[in-house]
Amino acid sequence: xxxxxxxxxxxxxxxxxxxxxxxxxxxxxxxxxxxxxxxxxxxxxxxxxxxxxxxxxxxxxxxxxxxxxxxxxxxxxxxxxxxxxxxxxxxxxxxxxxxxxxxxxxxxxxxxxxxxxxxxxxxxxxxxxxxxxxxxx
Ligand SMILES: [Zn+2]
Ligand SMILES: [Zn+2]
Numbered sequence: 701x702x703x704x705x706x707x708x709x710x711x712x713x714x715x716x717x718x719x720x721x722x723x724x725x726x727x728x729x730x731x732x733x734x735x736x737x738x739x740x741x742x743x744x745x746x747x748x749x750x751x752x753x754x755x756x757x758x759x760x761x762x763x764x765x766x767x768x769x770x771x772x773x774x775x776x777x778x779x780x781x782x783x784x785x786x787x788x789x790x791x792x793x794x795x796x797x798x799x800x801x802x803x804x805x806x807x808x809x810x811x812x813x814x815x816x817x818x819x820x821x822x823x824x825x826x827x828x829x830x831x832x833x834x835x836x837x
Contacts, residue, residue, distance in 0.1 A: 710734075710738055710741060710745060710749070711749050713734050713737070713738065714730055714734065714745075714746055714749045714750065714753075715749075715753060715758065715759070715773070717730045717733050717734055718730060718750070718753070718759050718771050718772070718773040719759075719773030719774075720773075721773075722774070722791060723788070723789070724762050724770040724771060724772050724780070724789035725770070725771060726768040726769065726770060726771070727743065727746045727747050727750055727768075727769065727771075728743070728768065730746050730750070730771075731743045731746045734746075750769075750771055753771075754771070757775065758775070759771050759772060759773050759775065760772045760774075760775050762780050762782075762789050762819070763780075763782075763819055765782055765787050765789060766787045770789050772789075774791070777795055777815075778791050778792060778793055778794075778795070779791075779792040779793075779794060779795060779796055779817075779818050779819075779820060780792065780817070780818070780819050780820065781819075781820040781821075781822065781824070782819055782820070782821050782822075783822065783823055783824035783827055784821055784822065784823065785823050785824070785827040786824060786826070786827055788824050788826075790824060792820065795816075796818050797816045797818065802816060
């Protein structure tokens with residue numbers, strides 16, 4: 701019984717950690733963040749729970765950036781930007797595919813589209829300003 705309660709506390713903590721940040725954390729990040737408070741937490745538990753949350757739709761996966769899957773506690777529709785320089789993932793509040801476009805694609809290709817997500821790739825504001833600084837001297 702005690703074990704089960706401890707398990708669900710960790711589960712809650714993992715979810716809270718993902719929701720606490722807009723940095724679109726990796727499983728490693730969640731593990732490192734919770735480790736001081738939950739010394740017996742394993743990386744496997746973090747992975748397992750994140751996979752479960754993703755399946756439930758409690759969190760979403762942004763995709764794999766530099767070999768690591770990135771998670772998001774914000775499940776409202778939004779667009780992501782990935783910096784190809786530092787690997788940061790930024791939220792873009794706008795949606796870039798209208799429901800009319802989705803309906804059009806469904807008709808044209810005989811599909812049922814349940815969700816859309818667009819990943820924009822480029823250089824983030826921070827990396828851009830660093831680039832400018834270094835090019836100035
Ligand atoms: Zn960057
Ligand atoms: Zn996001």
